Amino acid sequence: xxxxxxxxxxxxxxxxxxxxxxxxxxxxxxxxxxxxxxxxxxxxxxxxxxxxxxxxxxxxxxxxxxxxxxxxxxxxxxxxxxxxxxxxxxxxxxxxxxxxxxxxxxxxxxxxxxxxxxxxxxxxxxxxxxxxxxxxxxxxxxxxxxxxxxxxxxxxxxxxxxxxxxxxxxxxxxxxxxxxxxxxxxxxxx
Amino acid sequence: xxxxxxxxxxxxxxxxxxxxxxxxxxxxxxxxxxxxxxxxxxxxxxxxxxxxxxxxxxxxxxxxxxxxxxxxxxxxxxxxxxxxxxxxxxxxxxxxxxxxxxxxxxxxxxxxxxxxxxxxxxxxxxxxxxxxxxxxxxxxxxxxxxxxxxxxxxxxxxxxxxxxxxxxxxxxxxxxxxxxxxxxxxxxxxxxxxxxxxxxxxxxxxxxxxxxxxxxxxxxxxxxx
Numbered sequence: 001x002x003x004x005x006x007x008x009x010x011x012x013x014x015x016x017x018x019x020x021x022x023x024x025x026x027x028x029x030x031x032x033x034x035x036x037x038x039x040x041x042x043x044x045x046x047x048x049x050x051x052x053x054x055x056x057x058x059x060x061x062x063x064x065x066x067x068x069x070x071x072x073x074x075x076x077x078x079x080x081x082x083x084x085x086x087x088x089x090x091x092x093x094x095x096x097x098x099x100x101x102x103x104x105x106x107x108x109x110x111x112x113x114x115x116x117x118x119x120x121x122x123x124x125x126x127x128x129x130x131x132x133x134x135x136x137x138x139x140x141x142x143x144x145x146x147x148x149x150x151x152x153x154x155x156x157x158x159x160x161x162x163x164x165x166x167x168x169x170x171x172x173x174x175x176x177x178x179x180x181x182x183x184x185x186x187x188x189x190x
Numbered sequence: 191x192x193x194x195x196x197x198x199x200x201x202x203x204x205x206x207x208x209x210x211x212x213x214x215x216x217x218x219x220x221x222x223x224x225x226x227x228x229x230x231x232x233x234x235x236x237x238x239x240x241x242x243x244x245x246x247x248x249x250x251x252x253x254x255x256x257x258x259x260x261x262x263x264x265x266x267x268x269x270x271x272x273x274x275x276x277x278x279x280x281x282x283x284x285x286x287x288x289x290x291x292x293x294x295x296x297x298x299x300x301x302x303x304x305x306x307x308x309x310x311x312x313x314x315x316x317x318x319x320x321x322x323x324x325x326x327x328x329x330x331x332x333x334x335x336x337x338x339x340x341x342x343x344x345x346x347x348x349x350x351x352x353x354x355x356x357x358x359x360x361x362x363x364x365x366x367x368x369x370x371x372x373x374x375x376x377x378x379x380x381x382x383x384x385x386x387x388x389x390x391x392x393x394x395x396x397x398x399x400x401x402x403x404x405x406x407x408x409x410x411x412x413x414x415x
Contacts, residue, residue, distance in 0.1 A: 041263070047272070050269070050321070052269075128350075128365050130363035
């Protein structure tokens with residue numbers, strides 16, 4: 001009797017283990033995820049505007065497990081004419097204030113740090129803020145990109161009316177991989 | 191005996207360190223620490239005058255400074271700016287909202303437009319007034335771009351209109367400092383773009399306290415105007 005029980009127990013264990021292993025291996029194709037992992041947009045918001053304002057900006061955080069690109073944005077024609085992707089940045093062209101400055105030559109995102117540490121400001125010092133339309137905004141794999149004031153933003157052009165704090169603005173974002181994603185941006189005062 | 195001797199030495203050491211620290215502190219601050227840029231040498235700001243709107247002025251020339259007893263916060267920008275300008279204005283507004291009422295009343299706000307084609311004087315007032323409905327606001331505008339450049343120069347500011355076709359939407363590249371100006375027309379502090387509202391508020395309190403102290407001293411001296 002004593003000999004039978006342990007053997008039975010062992011066999012039982014074996015059966016259970018095999019079953020568990022088999023079952024865990026079942027039902028999933030381990031070579032590729034069956035559902036494309038999700039890109040998420042969090043905290044979308046848009047700037048409330050003064051009356052008569054024709055443009056505004058929408059901001060948000062975009063995260064994705066796989067590399068992707070935001071390539072376009074659409075807004076309802078009731079809200080604005082159209083939307084574009086923009087990048088605001090510091091243009092550190094200090095060479096010439098006389099109107100001949102190569103302002104149009106955006107030599108990329110040189111992070112020349114602000115000259116604001118200097119104690120005295122002379123007329124050649126000012127770091128200028130500039131803005132340009134971009135074709136796409138990259139979302140790094142397993143990472144995120146933040147559209148925020150002073151950086152990337154979705155620019156809303158040709159506002160049909162004032163955007164008031166609390167108002168909801170629907171945007172349709174187009175991603176290279178994830179396709180179209182609808183978000184509702186809440187208008188904020190700041 | 192030994193213990194007493196040791197104690198005496200320790201106290202002396204502590205005393206010396208304390209003295210050194212105090213000296214260092216005193217040397218370092220004749221004034222409390224301001225977050226924004228100080229020690230600004232822009233003598234030309236006193237002489238700038240531009241056509242102004244607000245407070246009954248309809249394009250009449252006015253210097254870029256507040257009335258007596260007030261502090262003016264000035265910004266060079268444009269109203270069609272979707273991101274940078276509203277961000278600066280919003281940060282400033284947040285800062286002002288945290289100030290005691292008495293100090294809020296000592297402020298005036300002004301904007302010089304780098305985009306006179308789209309920004310009328312009226313439009314400027316609408317814009318600044320939206321952010322600061324309770325204080326006197328001024329909009330400065332000139333279509334004489336050389337004159338604008340000279341005014342900007344005086345403040346270490348600059349703006350440049352993006353080349354564009356007629357009818358096309360365009361942006362204006364511009365310096366995005368906020369300037370705190372006293373009634374002499376002198377820039378007391380400059381805050382660069384991105385300065386936090388807490389930093390601006392901290393500085394404003396100090397500047398306004400100082401201004402209050404100065405004005406009461408002046409009135410006591412009864413100086414003839």
